[in-house]
Amino acid sequence: xxxxxxxxxxxxALGRLLRQPLLQFVLIGALIFGLYSVLKGAEPSTPTEIHLxxxxxxxxxxTWRGQFGHPPSAMxxxxxxxxxVDEEMRYREGLALGLDRDDTVVRRRLAQKYDFLLGxxxxxxxxxxxxxxxxxxxxxxxxAAPALTSFCQxxxxxxxxxxxxxxxxxxALAPSAAGKAQALPAGSGLRxxxxxxxxxxxxxxxxxxxxxxxxxxxxxxxDAWRAPVEPGYGFHAVLVRARIPGQPLNxxxxxxxxxxxxxxxIVRQARERQxxxxxxxxxxxxxxxxxxxLGAGTGP
Amino acid sequence: MSNPIRSLAPxxxxxxxxxxxxxxxxxxxQTAAIPVTAPTTPGTPPSQEPTRxxxxxxxxxxxxxxxxxxxxxxxxxxxxxxxxxxxPLAHPAGGVYQLDRPFDFLAVTDHSEYVGVVxxxxxxxxPMSALAVTRNLLNPNPMTSGQAFLAMGAAIHNGxxxxxxxxxxxxxxxxxxxxxKTVEIANRQNDPxxxxxxxxxxxxxxxxxxxxxxxxIYRGNGAPLPYTSMDSNRPEDLWAFLETxxxxxxxxxxxxxxSNISNGEMxxxxxxxxxxxxxxxxxxxxxxxPVVEITQTKGTSETNPTLSxxxxxxxxxxxxxxxxxxxxxxxxxxxxxxxxxxxxxxMQDGDGFNPYRFGVVGGTDSHLAMSPVIENNYFGTTGNxxxxxxxxxxxxxxxxxxxFRKFSASGLAAVWAPENTRxxxxxxxxxxxxxxxxGPRIQVRFFGGFDFGDFAPGVGDWVKSAxxxxxxMGGALGTAQGRRPVFVVWAAKDPNGANLxxxxxxxxxxxxxxSHEQIxxxxxxxxxxxxxxxxxxxxxGNTVSVGSATYTNTxxxxxxxxxxxxxxxxxxxxxxxxxxxxxxxxxRWSTSDAVRLSRPAPSDLPSTIQERAxxxxxxxxx
Numbered sequence: 001x002x003x004x005x006x007x008x009x010x011x012x013a014l015g016r017l018l019r020q021p022l023l024q025f026v027l028i029g030a031l032i033f034g035l036y037s038v039l040k041g042a043e044p045s046t047p048t049e050i051h052l053x054x055x056x057x058x059x060x061x062x063t064w065r066g067q068f069g070h071p072p073s074a075m076x077x078x079x080x081x082x083x084x085v086d087e088e089m090r091y092r093e094g095l096a097l098g099l100d101r102d103d104t105v106v107r108r109r110l111a112q113k114y115d116f117l118l119g120x121x122x123x124x125x126x127x128x129x130x131x132x133x134x135x136x137x138x139x140x141x142x143x144a145a146p147a148l149t150s151f152c153q154x155x156x157x158x159x160x161x162x163x164x165x166x167x168x169x170x171x172a173l174a175p176s177a178a179g180k181a182q183a184l185p186a187g188s189g190l191r192x193x194x195x196x197x198x199x200x201x202x203x204x205x206x207x208x209x210x211x212x213x214x215x216x217x218x219x220x221x222x223d224a225w226r227a228p229v230e231p232g233y234g235f236h237a238v239l240v241r242a243r244i245p246g247q248p249l250n251x252x253x254x255x256x257x258x259x260x261x262x263x264x265x266i267v268r269q270a271r272e273r274q275x276x277x278x279x280x281x282x283x284x285x286x287x288x289x290x291x292x293x294l295g296a297g298t299g300p
Numbered sequence: 301m302s303n304p305i306r307s308l309a310p311x312x313x314x315x316x317x318x319x320x321x322x323x324x325x326x327x328x329x330q331t332a333a334i335p336v337t338a339p340t341t342p343g344t345p346p347s348q349e350p351t352r353x354x355x356x357x358x359x360x361x362x363x364x365x366x367x368x369x370x371x372x373x374x375x376x377x378x379x380x381x382x383x384x385x386x387x388p389l390a391h392p393a394g395g396v397y398q399l400d401r402p403f404d405f406l407a408v409t410d411h412s413e414y415v416g417v418v419x420x421x422x423x424x425x426x427p428m429s430a431l432a433v434t435r436n437l438l439n440p441n442p443m444t445s446g447q448a449f450l451a452m453g454a455a456i457h458n459g460x461x462x463x464x465x466x467x468x469x470x471x472x473x474x475x476x477x478x479x480x481k482t483v484e485i486a487n488r489q490n491d492p493x494x495x496x497x498x499x500x501x502x503x504x505x506x507x508x509x510x511x512x513x514x515x516x517i518y519r520g521n522g523a524p525l526p527y528t529s530m531d532s533n534r535p536e537d538l539w540a541f542l543e544t545x546x547x548x549x550x551x552x553x554x555x556x557x558x559s560n561i562s563n564g565e566m567x568x569x570x571x572x573x574x575x576x577x578x579x580x581x582x583x584x585x586x587x588x589x590p591v592v593e594i595t596q597t598k599g600t601s602e603t604n605p606t607l608s609x610x611x612x613x614x615x616x617x618x619x620x621x622x623x624x625x626x627x628x629x630x631x632x633x634x635x636x637x638x639x640x641x642x643x644x645x646x647m648q649d650g651d652g653f654n655p656y657r658f659g660v661v662g663g664t665d666s667h668l669a670m671s672p673v674i675e676n677n678y679f680g681t682t683g684n685x686x687x688x689x690x691x692x693x694x695x696x697x698x699x700x701x702x703x704f705r706k707f708s709a710s711g712l713a714a715v716w717a718p719e720n721t722r723x724x725x726x727x728x729x730x731x732x733x734x735x736x737x738x739g740p741r742i743q744v745r746f747f748g749g750f751d752f753g754d755f756a757p758g759v760g761d762w763v764k765s766a767x768x769x770x771x772x773m774g775g776a777l778g779t780a781q782g783r784r785p786v787f788v789v790w791a792a793k794d795p796n797g798a799n800l801x802x803x804x805x806x807x808x809x810x811x812x813x814x815s816h817e818q819i820x821x822x823x824x825x826x827x828x829x830x831x832x833x834x835x836x837x838x839x840x841g842n843t844v845s846v847g848s849a850t851y852t853n854t855x856x857x858x859x860x861x862x863x864x865x866x867x868x869x870x871x872x873x874x875x876x877x878x879x880x881x882x883x884x885x886x887x888r889w890s891t892s893d894a895v896r897l898s899r900p901a902p903s904d905l906p907s908t909i910q911e912r913a914x915x916x917x918x919x920x921x922x
Contacts, residue, residue, distance in 0.1 A: 059431075059432075059466070060432070062465050062466045063431060063432040063433055063465070065465060084432070106440045110440075115374075158857065158858050203386075203401070203402060206401050207401060208795070209795055210794075210795030210796045211400060211401065211795075211796055212796075213795070231795055232793065232794065232795025232796055232797070232858070233792065233793065233795060233858040233859060234858050234859075256491060259488070260382070263378070
């Protein structure tokens with residue numbers, strides 16, 4: 001609340017609050033303090049005790065100054081104290097009622113924060129060469145270059161005309177020319193892309209011709225011009241000349257991917273370790289019958 | 301008039317552009333477009349071209365930006381680079397998103413002010429975690445954290461390095477650690493030849509009523525502690541800091557952004573002290589700021605209908621209020637790129653120097669560590685504020701001044717570079733051979749010259765010839781010697797996206813200290829022609845089904861190319877020419893959101909937009 005008081009006039013509910021007489025604010029605060037000093041005398045260490053000693057008050061004072069760049073006036077300080085007490089009471093009552101547990105936003109946010117701390121620790125660790133080699137040796141087959149396709153393409157333009165021209169060009173090929181890269185003329189030639197690609201990865205094909213084209217390449221027969229093939233620009237004739245299966249990489253070639261995996265792995269391990277620790281401290285029981293009735297099948 | 305809210309909250313919109321015939325009675329557009337299906341010379345496929353287009357985002361925040369963490373983003377720079385390389389990433393408001401095609405480069409540009417401090421303060425073992433300011437910033441109620449965030453913004457604005465006052469040492473250490481990690485991660489993620497990770501940050505300054513933020517991009521792998529707006533909020537001081545780095549062998553540049561919310565300060569006629577600019581000021585500015593960001597999620601800054609009343613496409617993704625505020629933006633001059641290009645030419649006429657001879661790039665300014673550039677897969681920019689369709693369309697934060705419905709799925713940078721390395725990307729930006737798109741990967745080549753020889757754009761080795769005999773975008777024409785300049789443009793649609801409506805050439809010029817603008821439809825799809833009476837072409841049409849948020853590529857063209865001669869060329873007048881490429885109309889992201897929510901598209905927002913590309917200009921100096 002303190003924040004809103006000095007902030008540039010913004011929030012609406014807050015704005016209304018601000019328009020309330022400050023005096024009223026301070027009086028209520030004083031009342032609360034009076035009440036608490038009574039409670040304090042009667043029940044020194046109950047959950048309903050809120051004590052603001054010199055340390056807490058100094059902290060509130062510093063916080064104010066940190067936020068607004070100047071020390072609070074007497075009234076501002078009083079208001080800050082009141083707001084703090086106010087928040088603390090509500091916070092505790094809310095906890096007692098389990099509002100934190102019932103609020104999905106609060107729950108998820110806390111869980112995310114917890115995971116984030118874990119992840120950022122893992123982020124800071126630097127792997128040794130031996131650790132990376134161990135990751136690589138465990139599953140070397142995982143580290144392979146993508147499958148590559150060598151192909152040629154000719155563009156015939158868009159629409160019905162492009163469609164007809166691409167079909168006609170391929171249909172007119174003599175059988176002896178059907179698999180020859182130079183058998184077709186240059187087409188419209190308006191694309192800057194090369195006529196022929198040697199060993200293009202799927203990303204490269206998608207980059208130059210769109211993702212649909214990259215998928216289509218895998219389904220075309222080898223060594224025969226085919227049309228129409230419709231990538232993002234219009235109609236093409238395409239000749240697939242070779243397919244090169246993904247080749248295994250050696251450690252040096254795979255190093256970057258290995259490190260990414262290693263990093264993901266330590267985050268996962270840290271999370272599992274944390275899960276194990278947590279599960280040791282919590283007894284979790286699940287009504288398997290009820291779960292079953294909800295269609296989740298039988299337990300593991 | 302200092303309003304820290306404006307200067308710091310993440311934001312909004314964008315605008316766009318152009319008009320035809322601002323004056324002079326509108327000469328009809330001169331086109332010599334080559335039809336898409338023109339017959340061409342057989343054989344001779346183009347060989348390796350001198351440059352290829354590379355795509356990326358030069359403006360992206362992660363959890364290490366103080367505001368992003370407040371917005372519940374927890375993804376790190378590592379996550380951001382992995383996302384740019386094509387990996388999926390979880391969104392703080394739920395869901396997992398992935399680019400349809402990887403980027404070629406990325407600059408993570410976390411705010412240098414308190415970089416990495418708020419997320420460090422969330423660690424219970426950090427002494428900052430106990431502070432009330434921290435607890436407020438991390439309060440799960442967005443209204444509470446929002447107020448705390450504004451207070452932090454105010455502190456930054458006031459140059460206060462003691463926001464976490466009793467724990468100043470812990471705060472400084474967290475920032476230094478975060479920067480060291482930022483550099484280390486960029487170096488680790490950089491993969492020469494395949495992916496460029498740039499060492500970068502954002503200097504988040506505001507002076508009067510508006511933002512004058514800059515992104516700082518290094519060419520190499522090392523950089524000292526970043527400069528912050530708490531060190532100084534004057535660009536002159538920032539440039540001095542950058543010069544020191546340059547002299548120490550660390551090439552670096554600055555990219556101004558969101559001039560649309562600068563309250564006219566970004567492209568002012570004075571220096572930051574309100575004094576008349578000097579040659580030294582202009583030298584420093586030009587040396588440090590070769591390009592500006594023309595479009596992003598918080599709006600497009602090309603032009604505004606007020607500045608360009610004859611531009612029928614100027615009313616595009618405009619931000620109407622300052623971010624986090626209901627205060628309308630009313631100062632347009634000094635806030636838009638076209639206006640600055642014009643003003644620069646006029647200033648050169650008068651003062652003999654031009655502070656605004658810059659190129660353009662795009663960036664998203666997303667605070668999610670992932671770039672929202674795809675209209676039908678928009679995921680917001682601001683974490684738990686606008687991370688779901690309902691949060692966005694319900695105007696959840698409109699009352700507090702941020703109408704997230706006005707944000708754009710926008711901001712890609714394209715550079716023409718010989719290879720994908722830090723050096724090549726940086727050098728392309730330095731020489732302004734760059735352009736921006738509002739998201740689609742539209743390819744645009746643009747060359748100008750007085751003697752192009754005999755070739756047709758799009759055919760054979762035309763690009764090599766064009767480089768040899770002309771100048772690419774960002775460059776300068778030579779001397780006229782009685783000739784008229786010729787411009788060649790080639791534009792291809794995003795292979796995953798919509799067809800193209802038209803290619804426009806926008807000419808700005810100055811004579812006797814008075815500047816002008818005129819728009820020419822250089823290439824039109826579908827055989828349309830410009831009406832000589834109005835100077836305008838008929839609209840391309842609209843295939844969008846608003847009810848299903850779909851469109852078809854049955855109008856427009858996949859590739860548009862042509863040459864254009866400036867018949868009204870005046871060899872005595874300074875001029876600049878840039879290209880704007882328009883797509884056919886497609887559903888705006890808010891229309892797709894409405895379909896997801898099974899409700900009508902918002903009636904107070906455009907249901908369709910024409911996405912576009914803007915190139916750096918080519919200049920002519922008498």
